[in-house]
Amino acid sequence: MKLWYLIVGTRTDAMSVNVERSDDVSDLLAAIKASNPFTFAGIDDIMVKLYLATQNDGEWFDADAPQTTALMEGDKATVDAICQTDLNQQDLLEQHFHSLETRKIHLLVRAQAALWCxxxxxxxxxxxxxxxxxxxxxxxxxxxxxxxxxxxxxxxxxxxxxxxxxxxxxxxxxxxxxxxxxxxxxxxx
Structure with a gap:
C-alpha cells in the first residue's frame, strides 16, 4: 500500500512510501528513514515519532489544506494540536490504515535530535x-x-x-x- 506523509517542519511537500499492510510501524519508520537518508542521518529511531494525519472528524488531511501548510512550516500551535499520540512501533499497519484516499496525507513524521554542546x-x-x-x-x-x-x-x-x-x-x-x-x-x- 502507498502512504503519503509529511515531515513536520521541513517545508517539503508530501512524500510517499510503499509498505505492506502486514508490516508494523517500525517497518514503516525504517522505510521512511531509508527514503530520506539526509533528513534522518544520525537520528535514532526513538527520536522519530509517527502520527496519523487525521482531522477531528477522523478524515485524512487534504494535501492542500491550510493545516498541511502549517505543519510543513512547523507552526507550533498546529503541530502540538495534531501530533499528540504517536503510533506504537509494534502496531500492525492494518490496524490504522483501512481506506486510503488519493490527495490525502496519511502520516505526520516528527523528528528530534540530541546535539551535544x-x-x-x-x-x-x-x-x-x-x-x-x-x-x-x-x-x-x-x-x-x-x-x-x-x-x-x-x-x-x-x-x-x-x-x-x-x-x-x-x-x-x-x-x-x-x-x-x-x-x-x-x-x-
Whole structure:
C-alpha cells in the first residue's frame, strides 16, 4: 500500500512510501528513514515519532489544506494540536490504515535530535545534550541552549550565544572524549 506523509517542519511537500499492510510501524519508520537518508542521518529511531494525519472528524488531511501548510512550516500551535499520540512501533499497519484516499496525507513524521554542546572555557561543566527539532534554525538551537543553561539569567540573550561546529581536521565530529574537547574547556578569555 502507498502512504503519503509529511515531515513536520521541513517545508517539503508530501512524500510517499510503499509498505505492506502486514508490516508494523517500525517497518514503516525504517522505510521512511531509508527514503530520506539526509533528513534522518544520525537520528535514532526513538527520536522519530509517527502520527496519523487525521482531522477531528477522523478524515485524512487534504494535501492542500491550510493545516498541511502549517505543519510543513512547523507552526507550533498546529503541530502540538495534531501530533499528540504517536503510533506504537509494534502496531500492525492494518490496524490504522483501512481506506486510503488519493490527495490525502496519511502520516505526520516528527523528528528530534540530541546535539551535544560544550561551553568553551568552562572547566566546571561537562558536555550536555540539547534536544532540538531536526528542522530547527540556529536561533532555535540558541534558545534551547539558553533555556538549558542560562534560563534564570536575564542578562544572557539567546541571540548572543556564538555557536561553532566541533569538527576535527578531517571534518569529522569531535567525540566527547577527544583531546580537542579538553583543550576547548581550558581556553580562557
Amino acid at each position: 560544550l561551553i568553551v572555557g568552562d572547566t566546571d561543566r561537562d558536555c550536555f545534550a540539547v534536544v532540538v527539532k531536526t528542522a530547527a534554525s540556529v536561533h532555535g538551537l540558541q534558545k534551547a541552549i539558553k533555556k538549558e543553561l542560562f534560563d534564570s539569567n536575564p542578562f544572557i540573550r539567546a541571540i548572543a550565544l556564538q555557536l561553532y561546529e566541533a569538527k576535527n581536521a578531517n571534518d569529522e565530529w569531535l567525540a566527547r572524549s577527544a583531546p580537542e574537547v579538553n583543550k576547548l574547556r581550558e581556553i580562557t578569555w
